[in-house]
Amino acid sequence: MTFDEVSMERSKSFVKALQELKNLRPQLYSAADYCEKSYLHSEQKQLVLDNLKDYTVKALVNAVDHLGTVASKLTDLFDQQSSDVSTMELRASCVSQPQIPAFTVPQLSEAMAVLHETANNLKVPLEVIAPLDLKKLDGIALGLSGDLQLVNAAKVCVLLGQQSLAYI
Numbered sequence: 471m472t473f474d475e476v477s478m479e480r481s482k483s484f485v486k487a488l489q490e491l492k493n494l495r496p497q498l499y500s501a502a503d504y505c506e507k508s509y510l511h512s513e514q515k516q517l518v519l520d521n522l523k524d525y526t527v528k529a530l531v532n533a534v535d536h537l538g539t540v541a542s543k544l545t546d547l548f549d550q551q552s553s554d555v556s557t558m559e560l561r562a563s564c565v566s567q568p569q570i571p572a573f574t575v576p577q578l579s580e581a582m583a584v585l586h587e588t589a590n591n592l593k594v595p596l597e598v599i600a601p602l603d604l605k606k607l608d609g610i611a612l613g614l615s616g617d618l619q620l621v622n623a624a625k626v627c628v629l630l631g632q633q634s635l636a637y638i
Contacts, residue, residue, distance in 0.1 A: 476580055480550050484543035491536040498529055553581025571595045573628055575621045599624050 589596035
């Protein structure tokens with residue numbers, strides 16, 4: 471499967487997961503109407519309530535599961551688009567600067583393969599920058615927290631030529 475095919479599959483997978491989540495809404499409304507009518511017209515209200523509680527728990531678990539699937543698919547799609555941007559950055563930076571190293575941060579294996587191939591085609595060395603180690607920052611705080619900020623900070627340090635900070 472080519473890189474573009476993988477990208478298209480991830481997009482389709484996200485759209486499908488989102489549609490499945492959207493399809494839950496009318497099903498849940500229909501079930502709520504049915505439960506309301508059953509309760510109002512039943513002589514055994516406690517039995518109907520118990521069944522409703524069981525159904526509600528299962529429906530909630532199902533909705534949360536679908537939401538988790540959508541979040542996972544969205545993360546995959548974001549990772550894909552991020553690697554696409556990295557590839558474009560690499561191409562742009564190498565157009566006017568042959569033989570000057572290109573820098574990237576750790577990517578998904580598919581994206582790294584494309585970056586290495588692109589770098590080889592452009593005849594430039596590709597250097598992968600490791601994220602900063604938060605434990606070694608010795609109390610220095612970044613503007614924002616999170617793994618992505620550690621990756622971005624490491625890239626900035628290397629690009630600015632601050633080699634001592636790049637390996638903190």
